Amino acid sequence: MKPTTQDVANKAGVSTATVSRTFAHPDKVLQETREKVMTAAQELGFTISRSASALKSQQSFRIAVLISEPVATWFNSHICGALNDVLQPEGYDICTYYIPDVTNRRQLFEEIPLRHNVDAVVVSSFGVDVMEIEDLRRLDIPLIGINVPVTQGFSATIGIDEYASMRLVVKHLHDLGHHRVCFVCSELKHAPLPYSADLRSDAFLRACHDVGESIEPLLIHVPREVDEPENYAISQLLTCSPRPTAVCCLSDGMAIPLLFKLMRSGIKVPQDMSLVGFDDSTYAKQFNLTTVHQEVDFLGAEAGRLVLDLIRGQQPEVQNRVLDTYLALRASTAPLS
Amino acid sequence: MKPTTQDVANKAGVSTATVSRTFAHPDKVLQETREKVMTAAQELGFTISRSASALKSQQSFRIAVLISEPVATWFNSHICGALNDVLQPEGYDICTYYIPDVTNRRQLFEEIPLRHNVDAVVVSSFGVDVMEIEDLRRLDIPLIGINVPVTQGFSATIGIDEYASMRLVVKHLHDLGHHRVCFVCSELKHAPLPYSADLRSDAFLRACHDVGESIEPLLIHVPREVDEPENYAISQLLTCSPRPTAVCCLSDGMAIPLLFKLMRSGIKVPQDMSLVGFDDSTYAKQFNLTTVHQEVDFLGAEAGRLVLDLIRGQQPEVQNRVLDTYLALRASTAPLS
DNA sequence: CTGAAAGCGCTTACAG
DNA sequence: CTGAAAGCGCTTACAG
Numbered sequence: 252m253k254p255t256t257q258d259v260a261n262k263a264g265v266s267t268a269t270v271s272r273t274f275a276h277p278d279k280v281l282q283e284t285r286e287k288v289m290t291a292a293q294e295l296g297f298t299i300s301r302s303a304s305a306l307k308s309q310q311s312f313r314i315a316v317l318i319s320e321p322v323a324t325w326f327n328s329h330i331c332g333a334l335n336d337v338l339q340p341e342g343y344d345i346c347t348y349y350i351p352d353v354t355n356r357r358q359l360f361e362e363i364p365l366r367h368n369v370d371a372v373v374v375s376s377f378g379v380d381v382m383e384i385e386d387l388r389r390l391d392i393p394l395i396g397i398n399v400p401v402t403q404g405f406s407a408t409i410g411i412d413e414y415a416s417m418r419l420v421v422k423h424l425h426d427l428g429h430h431r432v433c434f435v436c437s438e439l440k441h442a443p444l445p446y447s448a449d450l451r452s453d454a455f456l457r458a459c460h461d462v463g464e465s466i467e468p469l470l471i472h473v474p475r476e477v478d479e480p481e482n483y484a485i486s487q488l489l490t491c492s493p494r495p496t497a498v499c500c501l502s503d504g505m506a507i508p509l510l511f512k513l514m515r516s517g518i519k520v521p522q523d524m525s526l527v528g529f530d531d532s533t534y535a536k537q538f539n540l541t542t543v544h545q546e547v548d549f550l551g552a553e554a555g556r557l558v559l560d561l562i563r564g565q566q567p568e569v570q571n572r573v574l575d576t577y578l579a580l581r582a583s584t585a586p587l588s
Numbered sequence: 589m590k591p592t593t594q595d596v597a598n599k600a601g602v603s604t605a606t607v608s609r610t611f612a613h614p615d616k617v618l619q620e621t622r623e624k625v626m627t628a629a630q631e632l633g634f635t636i637s638r639s640a641s642a643l644k645s646q647q648s649f650r651i652a653v654l655i656s657e658p659v660a661t662w663f664n665s666h667i668c669g670a671l672n673d674v675l676q677p678e679g680y681d682i683c684t685y686y687i688p689d690v691t692n693r694r695q696l697f698e699e700i701p702l703r704h705n706v707d708a709v710v711v712s713s714f715g716v717d718v719m720e721i722e723d724l725r726r727l728d729i730p731l732i733g734i735n736v737p738v739t740q741g742f743s744a745t746i747g748i749d750e751y752a753s754m755r756l757v758v759k760h761l762h763d764l765g766h767h768r769v770c771f772v773c774s775e776l777k778h779a780p781l782p783y784s785a786d787l788r789s790d791a792f793l794r795a796c797h798d799v800g801e802s803i804e805p806l807l808i809h810v811p812r813e814v815d816e817p818e819n820y821a822i823s824q825l826l827t828c829s830p831r832p833t834a835v836c837c838l839s840d841g842m843a844i845p846l847l848f849k850l851m852r853s854g855i856k857v858p859q860d861m862s863l864v865g866f867d868d869s870t871y872a873k874q875f876n877l878t879t880v881h882q883e884v885d886f887l888g889a890e891a892g893r894l895v896l897d898l899i900r901g902q903q904p905e906v907q908n909r910v911l912d913t914y915l916a917l918r919a920s921t922a923p924l925s
Numbered sequence: 926c927t928g929a930a931a932g933c934g935c936t937t938a939c940a941g
Numbered sequence: 942c943t944g945a946a947a948g949c950g951c952t953t954a955c956a957g
Contacts, residue, residue, distance in 0.1 A: 255949095255950055255951080256950065256951060256952095257950080257951095267950085267951075267952090268952080268953080270951095271950095271951060271952055271953085272952090272953090275951095275952075275953095299950090299951080300949090300950055300951065302949085302950080302951085303949075303950035303951035303952085304950085304951060304952075305951090306949090306950080306951070306952095307950080307951045307952045307953080308951085308952060308953090
């Protein structure tokens with residue numbers, strides 16, 4: 252009942268080879284023949300079987316995306332959406348593998364049946380250690396990193412520059428006359444991975460140092476197990492003496508609730524305290540939050556194009572590409588009064 | 589170089605049939621044999637080829653998820669994540685197809701190579717018209733609806749009851765003594781589909797009607813093309829005379845920015861105006877927003893289980909399942925003062 | 926440009 | 942419980 256290349260071939264009066272070519276390499280088929288085949292295919296409601304194509308052509312048409320936080324997260328959902336937008340039209344499925352735990356992660360890497368079942372692996376926004384990279388490289392397929400802290404071992408990477416980004420923030424606050432600047436570093440509950448948070452707080456400290464003596468950096472580190480990180484942070488902030496006049500957050504996900512809680516506690520933003528986020532994610536604009544904008548959809552789309560290039564055996568123009576971020580200047584920061 | 593069932597069979601001293609069975613139906617293989625096979629497989633780094641399994645067993649191990657808004661949306665990202673969590677361990681990939689336009693949507697339905705390339709189709713949160721349902725039914729695979737306004741034609745559906753949910757909201761505001769209650773209905777820019785928004789505002793009106801004469805419903809309809817819906821809504825609200833004392837929003841995505849803007853414009857929530865959202869999505873809790881809570885992860889997971897049941901030929905216990913929602917009572921609503 | 930033919934790596938009904 | 946064997950539906954190198 253289900254039509255095959257054979258059925259189409261019969262109907263169009265050609266061989267199955269020609270039917271196959273019509274779909275896979277239309278340019279290798281005479282236009283006239285192509286039209287006969289397409290007509291026959293349409294009438295039969297024929298579509299190429301992915302499994303058969305895959306088996307024969309030794310591709311799986313699947314791309315694994317490794318994530319360490321749930322998909323239902325601002326960053327990951329945008330990355331996965333953008334990857335899908337680029338890869339689906341080219342015939343590739345994206346398959347997300349959520350690997351929350353760092354502890355037995357290497358074991359998980361082995362359990363995921365990646366071997367010969369995916370055409371490329373994308374690592375989204377977490378650090379992969381040397382051993383793990385080796386495991387992945389043994390698959391002998393392209394390995395693409397998005398916002399990975401260490402680029403070594405990857406076929407190609409793309410991401411933002413944490414340090415340059417934090418420097419934008421620190422510079423801005425410095426220009427506004429702030430001296431006591433605090434960084435709120437809240438580790439995501441679901442991302443118990445060593446790098447990203449540390450990386451950004453390090454970047455903050457380095458940026459403060461580089462901007463000059465006049466900045467007195469402060470760090471608030473919200474433990475992972477805390478239920479209401481913004482309340483924890485605010486308590487810490489209010490007990491600082493002297494109180495910082497500007498606060499940077501690891502992400503908008505921290506900054507936005509903090510903004511709300513500060514308003515509630517009578518601390519005016521930006522009059523009493525300047526506040527800066529990171530990501531320019533949901534609501535940042537509506538809440539007038541000054542934040543670091545990262546072009547996450549473009550990041551995902553370009554990563555998708557890297558995947559395609561590498562699968563097709565083309566070396567990408569830039570192996571480790573760095574995307575610019577910019578400071579979205581809004582009303583949550585103001586000169587020190 | 590790539591190990592096949594044949595290689596494993598040779599190494600383990602069994603037939604390929606036994607290797608295959610060890611992976612597909614371990615219970616049909618003697619434990620001793622199973623162990624031999626697994627050892628050989630491990631040593632060779634063997635994994636079953638999905639394409640070959642798929643081709644031979646006439647399954648595709650792919651589930652299409654049709655969405656009308658981007659994945660990078662609160663609802664869709666949670667649904668896709670939950671579906672993946674349930675279906676991936678069972679060997680199924682979920683493939684999201686984003687169908688934004690209602691205009692040539694039917695054509696798109698035909699272009700998506702679903703035929704024989706997916707084992708089930710999930711429609712997430714949009715209305716599918718009669719013709720489209722027919723197209724999908726012709727695929728002759730399970731058709732599952734999540735929060736679909738019309739359940740007819742689906743193999744099974746699961747979702748919340750819009751009317752019951754809005755009734756919770758209206759009842760609550762009524763109990764608090766509010767009479768002039770406004771519903772802000774902002775159509776999502778990316779979801780130019782007829783149903784969901786209309787459905788909920790209808791539900792609101794019906795709920796108002798049913799709760800009694802004393803409620804005077806008001807509707808603000810934010811046009812799709814408006815750039816800053818919350819500003820549009822607030823302008824409309826402030827020009828109402830007499831001004832409504834309570835506002836319900838189509839979703840938290842509207843309510844949360846509105847809450848912020850109201851605070852900014854000196855209108856105190858809840859003292860001057862009560863505010864209710866819908867979804868209980870990101871930040872709703874942190875912002876003390878009274879809202880309708882829908883258990884979106886559970887919804888997605890249960891939909892995944894429906895998919896599995898139907899693929900396996902089992903009729904689900906309930907064909908059209910309705911999940912309860914509840915009113916998350918928080919500080920954005922208060923008695924009329 | 927097109928066709929005949931081999932074969933990708935599994936699965937499963939059948940026989941033992 | 943296990944094996945021999947057929948075949949799922951394509952693709953592609955080769956020949957014409």
